[in-house]
Amino acid sequence: MYGRLDPTRGRRGVGHGPEEEADSSPRIGVFVCHCGHNIAGYLDVPALVEAARKLPNVVLATDNLFTCSDAGLAEIRAAIAEQALNRVVVASCTPRTHEPLFQATCEEAGLNRYLFEFVNIRDQCSWVHMNDGVAATNKARDLIRMGVAKAALLEPLVESELAVQPAAAIIGGGIAGMTAALSLARRGFAVTLIEREPHLGGLARSLHRLYPTHADAQDLVARHISEVSDNPHIDVLTSAEIREIRGYIGNYELTVYSRQFGMDLPVQAGVIVVATGAVELKPAGSYGYGQDPRVLTQGELERLLVEKEALPAASGELRSVVIIQCVGAREPSRSYCGRTCCLTAMKNAILLKERNPKTEVHILYRDIEVHGTHFEDYYGQARDMGIIFTRYTPQQPPQLDGSRVIVHDEMLGAKLGIPFDMLVLSTPMVPPTGVRQLAQMLKVPVDEHGFFLEAHVKLRPLDFATDGVYLCGSAHWPAHLDEAISQALGAAARAATILSKEQVRSSGVVSIADERLCRGCERCAEVCEFGAIEFHVLDRAGGRYDQPGQPASRTVARVNPVLCKGCGACAVICPTGAMQASHFRGDQITAMIQAALGD
Amino acid sequence: MKEVLVIGGGIAGIQAALDLAEQGLRVHLVERTPSIGGRMAQLDKTFPTNDCSTCILSPKMVDCARHPNILLHTYSEVLAVTGEAGDFRARVLKHPRYVDETLCTGCGDCALKCPRKVPDEFNLGLNQRRAIYLHFPQAVPMVMTIDPEHCTYLTRGKCGLCQKVCQAGAIDFEQQESEFELEVGAIVVATGYDFYDASHLSQYGYGRYPNVITALEYERLISASGPTGGHLLRPSDGQPARKIGFVQCAGSRHVRHNRYCSTVCCVHSTKEAVLAWEHDPAVNSHVFYTDLRGSGKGFREYIDRAARDYAVNFVHGRVAQILEDADHNPIIKYEHENTLRPERMTVDLAVLAISLVPARDAPQVAAILDVGLDDFGFVQTDPLAPVDTSRPGIVACGCCLGPADIPQSVAQASAAAARAAEFALA
Structure with a gap:
C-alpha cells in the first residue's frame, strides 16, 4: 500500500512509553513566567499562580522571573522528578520561539515532548492589553485554565522515522536538470536523469548564442552532455517517459517507459527534482503567423541564425526586420510577462546587425524588461548599434498592413508605418505538454498558467509542499540561463539536505483516521496539500469491518504520518469526525472551550 | 565534522x-x-x-x-x-555587547530605564532608541546591546542604571x-546591499524637503512595528498622507548615478502603494516609472491588480524634479504621457525608489x-x-x-x- 516500506516501521515514542503514561492520572505542573517586566509589569502574576493552583489535576503552580533561563528550565526538570509531573504547562511568551525549548526540557526529564502545553500570555495578552492590567490578568487566567484543561487530555505521541535512499531522480535533461545532476553526483549521490527527448540539452539545444555574453550555446550543451556522460554516478535515460510515481520522501519508486529499450524500467530514489523546462509559444493566427513565410518567432529566427547561410541577411537582401514584443503575453488570456523575451529579441537584433549593419531593426515593445546590473548595458549596446526601440500600448497595438507594420509611437505621439522583409514575433515561454499529468503523478500543484507551483513564493522557491520533491529552471517560471543554473544548484542543495541523512523523522502531530467512522468520501484528500492521505479497501472477511448494514467492503482513508504536517485541514472538512488532528483533537478543543466559558 | x-x-x-x-x-x-x-x-x-x-x-x-x-x-x-x-x-x-549573551533574556527592562536616547538605525533614524537596546523586537539572538558611543557609563563613567535594574545580572561593562x-x-x-545616498539626487530634494522620503523609510513608517505604529504619517507635521507619489529609478538607469536597473523597485513601490490603500482606501497613489518592470512570477498580475483593485495610478514618465510648497507638500514635475507636456502634481508624500548599491x-x-x-x-x-x-x-x-x-x-x-x-x- 505504501510501496516497499511500511510507514509504521521505525515509529517510536520518546521518553516514557505510551502505555505507562496513558494509565496514570494527570499530574499537571504550571509555570508562569514574568518575562522580566514584559508580563509581570502588566499582569498580576502571583494571582495567576494562585488561580492555577486551584485548577483540577494541578499539583504544582509556580512562577519564574525567566522560565526560559537555565535556572527556570532546571526548575521544570526538578519538578517533573520530584512531583512526578506527567503534564507541563508553561504560560509565557510565544510558542513560535519557545515551544521547542520547553518540549526539549520535558524530554530531558523523561516526559514525552507532546505532554507539554504552551499558554501564550505575553504576545497575545500582556503586550496587546498593556493599558488594562486587570482585564489582561483575567484573560491570562482564562487562557491558563484552558491550557490546563487541554493538558489533562494530552497524550504522548510518537514520531515516525524512515530510511532514505541516497539517490535522486531528476526529471528533465536540459541545462537545469544536468546542472542539478552534476552537483549531486559530485557529492557522490547516485542520480538517474530522465529525458523525454532522444537527446539531452533541452531548450538550449535550439539556441544559437547566449545573452549577454554571446557565448556559443552549443558549446555549453556539448560540455554539459560530456560531463554528464563521463560521470559514473549519473544514469541517463533518454526517450523516456514517466508512467507512474509511487512512494514518498526517502523512498520514491518511478516507473519509466524507455522508448529506446521498449520496456518499463523501475527507478528508485529518495528525492525527485523537477526540471522539465518550458517551450516557446507558437502564436497561431497572430500577424499572419503560420501563413506568411516572412513571419517567424524568435526561436525560428534563432535557428536560421545557426544555419548561417539560410539567412538572406548575409547576401544583403534583408533590409528591414520588425520585432514585436509581448505577442501572446500580458493579455487577458495569458497575463504574465515572459521575462526572457526582451533579451532574446535584443540578442537576435544585435546578431542581425552584426551580420549586416545596414539591416534596419525595429523592436516594438511595451516595457523593456532588462532588470539587473549587466542587462541594462546590453540594452544600451543594442541602441548604440542603431536598433530602434518604439514603445506601444495595448490600446493601440501594432497592425499589419501588407509589407508594413503600423504602430502608434507613444513617445512621438504619432503613427509610424515601418516596412519589413521579416516580421519576428517575441512570444513567451509556456509549459511543455504533459506537465499536468506529471504534476498529478507527483501530487504537486501547477499555477493557472501551468507552471509548477512552489511551496512558498518568497522563501521556498525550489521546494514543493510535498516533501522530497524539488523544482528548478523554467518549469517554475521562465528563467534566464544564469537563474536556471542557480536554481538547479539550489535544488541540488535542497535535495542533498534529505540525501545526507540516513533517516527522516516526522512530527508526532499528525492526523489519524478512525476507520470505523470513515465513509471514504475523499474530501480529506482533496484538501490535503501534502498528498498524505491514501485510501485502502477494508473488507468484512478481513475482520476489520464490523458495522452491520454496510456493504461488504468499503474504502477508508489512511494518513501517511511521514507526509502529514498536522495542519488539520482534513479534520475540519471531514463530515463524520473520522479525521482527528492529534494534539488538537475534538475532545481537547471542546475541553478548552468549556474551560473558557465556565469559570 | x-x-x-x-x-x-x-x-x-x-x-x-x-x-x-x-x-x-x-x-x-x-x-x-x-x-x-x-x-x-x-x-x-x-x-x-x-x-x-x-x-x-x-x-x-x-x-x-x-x-x-x-x-x-x-x-x-x-x-x-x-x-x-x-x-x-x-x-x-x-x-563587546557589554551584555552577557548567556544571561540576557532580552526582556528589555534595562532599555526602559536607560536615560540616553539616540537615533534608531533599524528605523533609519525615524525614531529613537536607548543606548542599551534590542536591534529590533524579533532580534535573534534576543539579547540587548550597549552602544559604546552613547552609553554614558562607558563614555563618562556615569549612570549604570541598566546594571541596577537587570534582574538577570547580565550587564558586563568590563567586556572586551x-x-x-x-x-x-x-x-x-x-x-x-546598501541604498544609494538619496542626497546625491539633488533634483529630488531629499534631506531638504521633509516629506520626500526613501522607499525603505516608507516601509518602516507603514510597518506596525515601526516608529508610527503603522500609521502613514508625514514627517513634517505628523498628518496622514493621502496623496502619495512614488518616484521610480531614483539613481538607477542613470548615466551619472547607477547605470543599472535595481530590479526590485517597480514591484516594491507597487506593493507600497497597495499597502497605503489597504490602510486607507481614501489614499491615492501615483507611480512615476521609466519602464514598468515586473517579470518575476506573479509580478505582472500583481501590478495589473494594483491598478484595477487598489486605485494605483501608473504614470509613464521620469520625474524631472521635486519642489515643495509653503506647507512642505512635494511638487512632482513630470511629462504627461498623453499630452507630452510638462506637468506638476502636488502630493502629501513623495517616496523615492532609491537604487540598490553594493x-x-x-x-x-x-x-x-x-x-x-x-x-x-x-x-x-x-x-x-x-x-x-x-x-x-x-x-x-x-x-x-x-x-x-x-x-x-x-x-x-x-x-x-x-x-x-x-x-x-x-
Whole structure:
C-alpha cells in the first residue's frame, strides 16, 4: 500500500512509553513566567499562580522571573522528578520561539515532548492589553485554565522515522536538470536523469548564442552532455517517459517507459527534482503567423541564425526586420510577462546587425524588461548599434498592413508605418505538454498558467509542499540561463539536505483516521496539500469491518504520518469526525472551550 | 565534522546556513550587526503575496539559532582569510555587547530605564532608541546591546542604571572585544546591499524637503512595528498622507548615478502603494516609472491588480524634479504621457525608489576575501557559474551579487550552499 516500506516501521515514542503514561492520572505542573517586566509589569502574576493552583489535576503552580533561563528550565526538570509531573504547562511568551525549548526540557526529564502545553500570555495578552492590567490578568487566567484543561487530555505521541535512499531522480535533461545532476553526483549521490527527448540539452539545444555574453550555446550543451556522460554516478535515460510515481520522501519508486529499450524500467530514489523546462509559444493566427513565410518567432529566427547561410541577411537582401514584443503575453488570456523575451529579441537584433549593419531593426515593445546590473548595458549596446526601440500600448497595438507594420509611437505621439522583409514575433515561454499529468503523478500543484507551483513564493522557491520533491529552471517560471543554473544548484542543495541523512523523522502531530467512522468520501484528500492521505479497501472477511448494514467492503482513508504536517485541514472538512488532528483533537478543543466559558 | 563560514545573516546567509547545516556541515554564521535578519527584517510586507515579512522570516531566524549545526557569531566581523578551498583559516573579531549573551533574556527592562536616547538605525533614524537596546523586537539572538558611543557609563563613567535594574545580572561593562580563528572548507559571502545616498539626487530634494522620503523609510513608517505604529504619517507635521507619489529609478538607469536597473523597485513601490490603500482606501497613489518592470512570477498580475483593485495610478514618465510648497507638500514635475507636456502634481508624500548599491564596505570585504568585483562593485561571478567567485572555495549569493528579489536571493543561497558543500567535502 505504501510501496516497499511500511510507514509504521521505525515509529517510536520518546521518553516514557505510551502505555505507562496513558494509565496514570494527570499530574499537571504550571509555570508562569514574568518575562522580566514584559508580563509581570502588566499582569498580576502571583494571582495567576494562585488561580492555577486551584485548577483540577494541578499539583504544582509556580512562577519564574525567566522560565526560559537555565535556572527556570532546571526548575521544570526538578519538578517533573520530584512531583512526578506527567503534564507541563508553561504560560509565557510565544510558542513560535519557545515551544521547542520547553518540549526539549520535558524530554530531558523523561516526559514525552507532546505532554507539554504552551499558554501564550505575553504576545497575545500582556503586550496587546498593556493599558488594562486587570482585564489582561483575567484573560491570562482564562487562557491558563484552558491550557490546563487541554493538558489533562494530552497524550504522548510518537514520531515516525524512515530510511532514505541516497539517490535522486531528476526529471528533465536540459541545462537545469544536468546542472542539478552534476552537483549531486559530485557529492557522490547516485542520480538517474530522465529525458523525454532522444537527446539531452533541452531548450538550449535550439539556441544559437547566449545573452549577454554571446557565448556559443552549443558549446555549453556539448560540455554539459560530456560531463554528464563521463560521470559514473549519473544514469541517463533518454526517450523516456514517466508512467507512474509511487512512494514518498526517502523512498520514491518511478516507473519509466524507455522508448529506446521498449520496456518499463523501475527507478528508485529518495528525492525527485523537477526540471522539465518550458517551450516557446507558437502564436497561431497572430500577424499572419503560420501563413506568411516572412513571419517567424524568435526561436525560428534563432535557428536560421545557426544555419548561417539560410539567412538572406548575409547576401544583403534583408533590409528591414520588425520585432514585436509581448505577442501572446500580458493579455487577458495569458497575463504574465515572459521575462526572457526582451533579451532574446535584443540578442537576435544585435546578431542581425552584426551580420549586416545596414539591416534596419525595429523592436516594438511595451516595457523593456532588462532588470539587473549587466542587462541594462546590453540594452544600451543594442541602441548604440542603431536598433530602434518604439514603445506601444495595448490600446493601440501594432497592425499589419501588407509589407508594413503600423504602430502608434507613444513617445512621438504619432503613427509610424515601418516596412519589413521579416516580421519576428517575441512570444513567451509556456509549459511543455504533459506537465499536468506529471504534476498529478507527483501530487504537486501547477499555477493557472501551468507552471509548477512552489511551496512558498518568497522563501521556498525550489521546494514543493510535498516533501522530497524539488523544482528548478523554467518549469517554475521562465528563467534566464544564469537563474536556471542557480536554481538547479539550489535544488541540488535542497535535495542533498534529505540525501545526507540516513533517516527522516516526522512530527508526532499528525492526523489519524478512525476507520470505523470513515465513509471514504475523499474530501480529506482533496484538501490535503501534502498528498498524505491514501485510501485502502477494508473488507468484512478481513475482520476489520464490523458495522452491520454496510456493504461488504468499503474504502477508508489512511494518513501517511511521514507526509502529514498536522495542519488539520482534513479534520475540519471531514463530515463524520473520522479525521482527528492529534494534539488538537475534538475532545481537547471542546475541553478548552468549556474551560473558557465556565469559570 | 566539515565546517563552512557564512558571512552575512540576511535572508541569503540564513538560507545558505540552514541548507548547509541540514546537509550535516557545521556552519559559522558571522553577522556584523547585533541580530541576524538583514534587510528583510525591515520590510513590512513582501510582494506579490503581501506576506508579512517578519512573520515569514522569523521562523527561519529561530531555526538558525536553534540548529545544532549552526553557530551564530553576531556583532562580529571577518578580519582576514588565508588558505585555499577545503582549508581556509578565517580570523573573526567579536565586538563587546557589554551584555552577557548567556544571561540576557532580552526582556528589555534595562532599555526602559536607560536615560540616553539616540537615533534608531533599524528605523533609519525615524525614531529613537536607548543606548542599551534590542536591534529590533524579533532580534535573534534576543539579547540587548550597549552602544559604546552613547552609553554614558562607558563614555563618562556615569549612570549604570541598566546594571541596577537587570534582574538577570547580565550587564558586563568590563567586556572586551575578542578575536578567534575558524578553520573552514568553504566560505559563503552574503553581505547584502546598501541604498544609494538619496542626497546625491539633488533634483529630488531629499534631506531638504521633509516629506520626500526613501522607499525603505516608507516601509518602516507603514510597518506596525515601526516608529508610527503603522500609521502613514508625514514627517513634517505628523498628518496622514493621502496623496502619495512614488518616484521610480531614483539613481538607477542613470548615466551619472547607477547605470543599472535595481530590479526590485517597480514591484516594491507597487506593493507600497497597495499597502497605503489597504490602510486607507481614501489614499491615492501615483507611480512615476521609466519602464514598468515586473517579470518575476506573479509580478505582472500583481501590478495589473494594483491598478484595477487598489486605485494605483501608473504614470509613464521620469520625474524631472521635486519642489515643495509653503506647507512642505512635494511638487512632482513630470511629462504627461498623453499630452507630452510638462506637468506638476502636488502630493502629501513623495517616496523615492532609491537604487540598490553594493554594501558600503564591499571593497574592504572583497580585499579581505581576495575576490573580484564587477564594474559596479558587486561580487563578480560568471553567468554560467553564477555563485562561484573568482577565488575557488568562496561562493556568493543574494544582493552582494547585484540587486535581487527575495526568491532569487533564496535560490542563490541554496545554490551557494550546494557549491560550498562541494568544496568543503571534496
